[in-house]
Amino acid sequence: MEFIVDQQVQDIELPENLKLNTFLQEFHSECHHPECSFGFYGFAFGQSPFPVPKLIQNELVKNASKGAYAAVPGIPELRSAISKYNKYYFDIDVDPQRIYVGPGTKELIFNLLEILHGTVILPTPAWLGYLPQIRLLKKNYHMLPTGANRKISPNSLRKLGLRLQDRQKILILNNPHNPTGLLYDRLELEEIADVCKEQNILIISDEIYAQTTYDFSKFVSMGKIYPEGTFVTNGLSKSHAAGGYRLGYVIFPQNASDLQLQFKKILATEYTAVSTPIQHAAVAGFEISDEMNEYFTITRSIHEIMGEYTYNKLAEIEGVKITKPEATFYLLVNFNHYSLELQTAKITTSQKLSEALIVHPYHTAIVGGDSLVLERTDYSARIAYVDYDGGKVYENYKNHKPKTASEREEFAATNAPKIVAGIKMIKRFFEDIKKENLKNLKAKNDSLKITS
Amino acid sequence: MEFIVDQQVQDIELPENLKLNTFLQEFHSECHHPECSFGFYGFAFGQSPFPVPKLIQNELVKNASKGAYAAVPGIPELRSAISKYNKYYFDIDVDPQRIYVGPGTKELIFNLLEILHGTVILPTPAWLGYLPQIRLLKKNYHMLPTGANRKISPNSLRKLGLRLQDRQKILILNNPHNPTGLLYDRLELEEIADVCKEQNILIISDEIYAQTTYDFSKFVSMGKIYPEGTFVTNGLSKSHAAGGYRLGYVIFPQNASDLQLQFKKILATEYTAVSTPIQHAAVAGFEISDEMNEYFTITRSIHEIMGEYTYNKLAEIEGVKITKPEATFYLLVNFNHYSLELQTAKITTSQKLSEALIVHPYHTAIVGGDSLVLERTDYSARIAYVDYDGGKVYENYKNHKPKTASEREEFAATNAPKIVAGIKMIKRFFEDIKKENLKNLKAKNDSLKITS
Numbered sequence: 001m002e003f004i005v006d007q008q009v010q011d012i013e014l015p016e017n018l019k020l021n022t023f024l025q026e027f028h029s030e031c032h033h034p035e036c037s038f039g040f041y042g043f044a045f046g047q048s049p050f051p052v053p054k055l056i057q058n059e060l061v062k063n064a065s066k067g068a069y070a071a072v073p074g075i076p077e078l079r080s081a082i083s084k085y086n087k088y089y090f091d092i093d094v095d096p097q098r099i100y101v102g103p104g105t106k107e108l109i110f111n112l113l114e115i116l117h118g119t120v121i122l123p124t125p126a127w128l129g130y131l132p133q134i135r136l137l138k139k140n141y142h143m144l145p146t147g148a149n150r151k152i153s154p155n156s157l158r159k160l161g162l163r164l165q166d167r168q169k170i171l172i173l174n175n176p177h178n179p180t181g182l183l184y185d186r187l188e189l190e191e192i193a194d195v196c197k198e199q200n201i202l203i204i205s206d207e208i209y210a211q212t213t214y215d216f217s218k219f220v221s222m223g224k225i226y227p228e229g230t231f232v233t234n235g236l237s238k239s240h241a242a243g244g245y246r247l248g249y250v251i252f253p254q255n256a257s258d259l260q261l262q263f264k265k266i267l268a269t270e271y272t273a274v275s276t277p278i279q280h281a282a283v284a285g286f287e288i289s290d291e292m293n294e295y296f297t298i299t300r301s302i303h304e305i306m307g308e309y310t311y312n313k314l315a316e317i318e319g320v321k322i323t324k325p326e327a328t329f330y331l332l333v334n335f336n337h338y339s340l341e342l343q344t345a346k347i348t349t350s351q352k353l354s355e356a357l358i359v360h361p362y363h364t365a366i367v368g369g370d371s372l373v374l375e376r377t378d379y380s381a382r383i384a385y386v387d388y389d390g391g392k393v394y395e396n397y398k399n400h401k402p403k404t405a406s407e408r409e410e411f412a413a414t415n416a417p418k419i420v421a422g423i424k425m426i427k428r429f430f431e432d433i434k435k436e437n438l439k440n441l442k443a444k445n446d447s448l449k450i451t452s
Numbered sequence: 453m454e455f456i457v458d459q460q461v462q463d464i465e466l467p468e469n470l471k472l473n474t475f476l477q478e479f480h481s482e483c484h485h486p487e488c489s490f491g492f493y494g495f496a497f498g499q500s501p502f503p504v505p506k507l508i509q510n511e512l513v514k515n516a517s518k519g520a521y522a523a524v525p526g527i528p529e530l531r532s533a534i535s536k537y538n539k540y541y542f543d544i545d546v547d548p549q550r551i552y553v554g555p556g557t558k559e560l561i562f563n564l565l566e567i568l569h570g571t572v573i574l575p576t577p578a579w580l581g582y583l584p585q586i587r588l589l590k591k592n593y594h595m596l597p598t599g600a601n602r603k604i605s606p607n608s609l610r611k612l613g614l615r616l617q618d619r620q621k622i623l624i625l626n627n628p629h630n631p632t633g634l635l636y637d638r639l640e641l642e643e644i645a646d647v648c649k650e651q652n653i654l655i656i657s658d659e660i661y662a663q664t665t666y667d668f669s670k671f672v673s674m675g676k677i678y679p680e681g682t683f684v685t686n687g688l689s690k691s692h693a694a695g696g697y698r699l700g701y702v703i704f705p706q707n708a709s710d711l712q713l714q715f716k717k718i719l720a721t722e723y724t725a726v727s728t729p730i731q732h733a734a735v736a737g738f739e740i741s742d743e744m745n746e747y748f749t750i751t752r753s754i755h756e757i758m759g760e761y762t763y764n765k766l767a768e769i770e771g772v773k774i775t776k777p778e779a780t781f782y783l784l785v786n787f788n789h790y791s792l793e794l795q796t797a798k799i800t801t802s803q804k805l806s807e808a809l810i811v812h813p814y815h816t817a818i819v820g821g822d823s824l825v826l827e828r829t830d831y832s833a834r835i836a837y838v839d840y841d842g843g844k845v846y847e848n849y850k851n852h853k854p855k856t857a858s859e860r861e862e863f864a865a866t867n868a869p870k871i872v873a874g875i876k877m878i879k880r881f882f883e884d885i886k887k888e889n890l891k892n893l894k895a896k897n898d899s900l901k902i903t904s
Contacts (some may be wrong), residue, residue, distance in 0.1 A: 001680045002712045003654070004569040018524060041514040052519035060516040067504035067694040072470060103555050103698070132721040136566075146718040168456040202455070219852075228453045243517040244728035246555070259455045268467040269584040271559045274698030275727050277512060332494060358500040388774045 003220055012135045016128040019371055023354065028374060029165050031199030033360040040358060041422025042387040046330065047177065048241035049390030050302075053285060053295050060281035070273040074249070081286040082249050087147050088288050090210065090221045092232075093146035098252045100263060101282075103274050105208055105248030106133075111270070112204055112231055112250065113137050115262050118168035121201065123152045123379070125372040127178045140166065143373070146296035150180045150332065154191040169201040173222060175200060176209040179372050180332045181307065181325025183213055186220045193226035203230045208248070210276035211239030211296050213327040214304035225420060227254050238287045238328075240298065241390070244353040247274055247282045259296075287300050293352065302397055303329045306385040313423045316381070317430055329386050332372070335379040338430055341437040342379060349376045362425045376404030388416040458874035460568070462610035463588045467582040471498050471823055475806065485812040491806060492810060494839040495876025496817035498782065500693035501842030502754075505747050508692065512733035514766065522725040524716050526701070529554030530731050533738040534701050540740050542662065542673045550704045552715060553734075557660055557685040557727050558585075559699030561624075563722070564656055564702065565589050567714050570620035573612060573653065575604045577784060577824040579630045592618065595825070602632045602775055602784065605741075606643040613651030621653040624774040625674055625834045628661040632825050633759065637666055638672045645754070655682045660700070660740055663691030663748050666756035679706050690780075691748060693842070694735045699726055699734045715859055740853045754849055755781045758871060761864035766835070781838050789832040790882055793889040794831060801828045816876045840868035857883040863896025 071077065079096035086092045103109035110133045110329070113120065120134050120141040134141045147153050152173070154217065161169060173192070175184045184192075184395055196203055196319055205222035213219040225230040235248030252260050267273070307325040314322055319337030335342070335353070341350075347356050350369030357364045367382040374380055393415045402411040405435065466474065476492070525531065528611070538544045555562035562585045564574065571588050572593040586593045595614055599605050602623070613621060618623070627636045636644075648655055656731035657674035665671040675684040686702030704712050719725070737744065759777040766774055770791030787794070794800075799808050802821030809816045819834040826832055845867045854863040865872050 001707065003705075005711060005714050007568055009567045009718060010713050012717060012721060013653070013876045014717055018720045021523070027473040029663075047520060052517055061513045064506055064509040064733075065690075066696055068696045069469065069499060070696055071473070103723055104725070110722050115457055115461045117458045129721075135720055136718070190505060240519075242520055243728065244518055244520045246724070248729040253453065253455075255453065256455055259457060262457050263459050263471065263848065265464060265466055265584070266461060266588070269464060269581075269588055270562050272553055272698070273696075274697040275555070275730050278727050278730065281516075287628045316472075331636040396743055 004083070008136055012132040015132050016046075016367070016371060019128070020365075021366070024365060026362075027355055027358045029049040031424065036360055038363055039426060040363045040365045041418050043385070044367050046384050047243055047386060048238055048299070048329070049386045050299050050386055050394055051244070051391045052242045052243040053240060054279050055284045055291050056236075056242065056291065063277045063280035065281060066276040068276060070279055072273050074270045074274065075276070075279045078143060078283050080284070081283045084263065084288060086223075086287040088252065090219070090224065091421065092221055092223045092251075094223075094251050098256075099249055100252070100260070100267065101247065101249050101274050101279060102267065103246045104237065104247070104269060105204065105206065105235045105250070105269070108248050109133065109204060109206065110252045111263065111266050112138075113139060113170070113331050114266055116168070116170055116202065117168050119164050119166040121157070121171045122373070123167055123172070124192070124297055125150070125374050126172070126352055127174060127206075128330055128371050128373065130136045130172055131373060140342070142214060143358065150177075151188065152192055154195050157192065157201075158195045161195060161201055162268065167200065170199050170307045171197065171203045173195060176207075176219070176327030178209065178211055178328055179330045180323040181328045181330045183218060183326040184220075185218065186225070189220055189222055189225045190392045191224070196229060198225060201229070202253075205232045206228050207232055207234050208238050208429055209328040210234060212300050212303055212329065213236070214300055214307075216296075216300065217324070223251055223399070227433050229253055236282055236285055239299075241299070245278050245281070247278055258379070298394060298397055301401075302393060303385075305402065305408050305412050306388070306416055307331060308407055309381060309416070309420060310385040310423060312409070313420075314426070315369055330382050330384050333381055333383055335381065335430065338433055339379060341433045344437050344440055345433055350374070350379050350381070353379055353381070357426065357429055362429050364422050364425045364429070366408050370411070379426070385416070385419055387418045387422065390399070397448070411419050460588055460590050464584040467584050468498075468819070468823060471580070472817075472819070476810070478818060479807055479810045482790055488812055490815055491868050492815045492817045493877060494817050495874060496819050497836045497838070499695055499834050499838065500578055500690055500781070500839055501838045502693040502751050502846055503843045504694045504697070505692060506601065506742060507736045507741065507743050508688075508694065508733050512729055512735040513678055513731045518728040518732060519553070519589045520728060520732055522728045523727050524720045526726065527728070527731045529735050532739070533735045536740060537738040538675075538703065542671070543671055544675050544679070544703070546675075546703050550708075550712070550778035551701055552704070552712070552719065552724050553731060554719065555698045555700070555723060556689065557658065557687045557702070559723070559743055560685055560700050560702045561585065561656060561658065562589075563715065563718050564620070565591060567711070568620070568622055568654065568720055570622050570654070571616050571618040573609070573621060573623045574825070575624070576630055577602070577826050578624070579626060579677075580823050580825065582624055583748070583825060584781050586601055586783060598759050601630075602634055603640065605638065606647050609644065610647045610651065610658065611652075613647060613653055618697050619652065619653065619737070623653050623655045624658065627674065628659075628665055630661065630778030630780055631782045631819070632775040633672060633780045633782045634775055635778040636672070637670065648681060650726060653681070654705075654759070657682050657684045659684055659686050660690050661780040662686060663753050663828045664781065665753055666759070667778070668748075668752065672776070675703055681705055688734055691751075694737070694749070697730050698734070699730055711775070733839065750846060753853075754845060755837075757854065757860045758840070758868060759783060759865050761868070762835060762837040762859055762871060762875065764861070765872075766878070769879050782834050782836050783836055785833055787833065787882065788849075791831060793885045796814055796892060798887050802826070802833070803828065803829050804829055806831070807880055809878065809881055816874050816881070818875045818878075828859065837868070837871055838872045839874065868874055
């Protein structure tokens with residue numbers, strides 16, 4: 001039987017997780033080298049390595065019998081806990097009525113894009129998840145490439161805003177930022193907000209990594225700066241290491257109750273509500289407790305140590321440019337210094353760079369440039385520094401907190417041997433590329449000599 | 453701030469669950485009668501009253517620590533269990549690769565409608581959930597009203613198929629059927645399938661109530677009759693009394709692997725995967741076990757007893773027409789016999805009938821005709837017979853199975869006092885309507901006399 005598929009579905013690209021899975025299956029289902037049985041150094045998947053906090057697990061256990069449908073916007077206890085969580089950690093006053101719970105922020109962002117009329121502004125590089133959503137919904141959109149500092153320039157935003165004819169525009173802000181690990185400070189947010197007010201731009205502020213900010217006092221939510229025009233999304237996936245639970249939330253702007261009704265309608269039309277036992281479990285994750293506080297403190301410290309180590313070691317590779325992460329568990333490394341050598345080696349795109357790095361002897365899984373909404377020939381890669389045993393490392397950190405710079409480096413080296421080895425492999429790869437190139441060059445010169 | 457909402461979002465109606473909630477809040481937040489503190493007789497919500505099976509709960513408890521993202525189509529153990537479940541209960545051979553797990557069949561049906569090109573054919577009456585999805589996706593659609601027997605007529609389907617110009621059409625079949633409780637037999641399904649093959653109509657066969665079929669040997673899946681063109685959806689919500697868990701599945705037609713890839717892309721774009729602990733719990737619900745077998749047997753027997761009771765008692769109301777349920781926990785009752793009296797009492801639509809029944813002294817919540825995709829002036833209502841303590845009634849049934857007709861009636865009367873009282877209220881309402889009408893008629897005649 002022949003099946004006819006809607007065109008916009010055919011046109012969208014594979015989202016990140018599928019791309020990575022397909023990629024790893026295709027290029028790494030088994031190593032073809034006869035003496036190798038090694039898997040790979042995992043710098044690709046954006047998943048927290050830590051265990052789900054015990055008190056969340058305990059609540060899931062206690063609420064396993066809850067088989068009844070939950071209210072569409074979320075159970076009241078959860079909306080109330082999220083409200084208090086936002087007050088305590090992010091200093092935002094949010095009426096629980098402004099909070100909607102969904103099965104992950106991904107779906108909530110999709111739902112927001114469904115209801116909001118207008119052209120989408122997508123700063124790049126970006127998490128790959130937004131683009132297929134925008135395309136599937138056939139929305140008009142414009143990329144907004146960031147400058148050398150990898151942050152949105154208010155001036156460029158203003159210029160783009162002036163060019164766009166739509167009465168309403170939607171900026172997708174991701175702060176802290178995946179894939180760069182960068183954090184916007186208050187002043188930067190204020191400048192962006194000013195342009196947004198002026199140009200009638202709404203903001204979807206994806207703050208899923210907020211709680212991972214290494215110096216947590218530095219994190220400022222756009223919901224505080226521009227409360228009348230910002231939709232803040234956050235959830236359990238990164239800060240609570242429970243991506244698999246599938247629970248996120250969105251805070252609506254102030255005075256948007258008509259819009260909320262439209263949103264509620266969409267949620268009820270598409271998925272009714274989030275799993276009831278999962279919602280009850282999440283309450284414990286958002287309630288203020290010493291246990292959660294300690295969990296956030298320890299996990300963000302470990303992310304920082306691993307990030308520092310990865311940054312410093314990658315920086316030893318000649319010519320690379322790296323973002324210095326202030327949050328998340330990613331950094332963006334730019335290998336364009338090797339463009340010529342890579343092209344000579346027929347590694348003509350960032351996708352091909354990923355493919356070259358995953359095979360023997362390098363075994364290194366990274367996320368290449370085109371998966372970060374960059375040009376295909378931009379040899380940049382996202383490096384996630386989470387390939388270690390989170391449960392064990394958490395305990396090790398708790399038992400003995402590293403203090404000095406050398407203790408911190410030692411901690412990373414001891415606790416994350418795959419990160420150590422993986423970075424060495426990346427280094428070796430570029431050394432090899434260079435050597436290969438010199439050899440080629442020499443061969444070329446030699447052959448030139450012969451023919452001449 | 454003013455927010456601009458996309459037009460198709462504004463145009464869709466509230467889905468059933470929201471409509472009911474809003475309705476109950478509006479018309480029944482508190483009874484205005486000074487001596488009344490009673491809530492309401494719940495014939496409206498379509499939710500199984502039984503506890504979630506213990507072995508599902510136990511597996512959720514065991515898997516509370518599973519915080520990692522699951523594979524997009526579902527975890528392999530679950531797809532394999534669902535495959536065996538379909539073989540054992542529905543006699544369909546399904547490769548696990550044809551099965552996709554989603555957060556409820558509602559969202560899976562939405563996703564199917566997203567990817568499949570073509571005009572949707574919606575037989576009526578229907579569960580209200582389909583229509584807002586079709587409208588939100590701006591799909592062309594045609595209603596297909598059913599005849600006196602409330603079932604799809606193959607001839608009408610053929611005629612409609614011939615009229616529709618689209619190369620591909622999609623029939624939404626709901627079997628067993630919400631709101632009528634009716635079941636299609638093999639011959640009826642074959643006749644529908646023949647028309648579908650001839651007219652290039654795909655079928656989304658929503659079989660969420662399959663397991664509730666009272667004489668289970670009578671249930672036949674459309675996936676068995678028309679495997680090359682049917683998408684079968686089912687899940688935990690009704691048969692496993694776990695609507696709040698949010699887990700459903702779809703079985704793709706044979707030889708649709710390209711289509712499956714498109715579908716997978718949509719799931720990854722919109723929600724990544726279903727909650728991992730919930731998926732592990734669901735495995736126990738779909739694996740073949742004595743415990744689940746007993747659970748299905750007992751729950752469907754209780755639904756049958758309650759359905760029989762409700763049917764017989766409602767039939768005592770003069771002039772009503774009722775579908776005799778063979779599955780589900782619903783029946784459809786038609787009060788059009790009272791159309792004149794209702795109109796005289798200014799109850800001009802089925803919505804107004806619902807409003808009149810919910811207030812003092814009747815306190816009876818039903819789902820009216822326009823929420824069932826019927827004409828607004830069709831005084832039909834869906835009666836859900838689930839307003840009893842499912843846990844207690846389950847135990848009572850297990851301890852002493854009623855055998856004879858009178859034992860069964862006695863069982864319902866003893867175990868579901870709110871159903872008993874609620875039906876009496878409906879009866880009383882129509883008696884009152886009639887009396888009121890006679891009074892009015894008399895008053896009118898009297899006044900006529902005076903003026904004459």
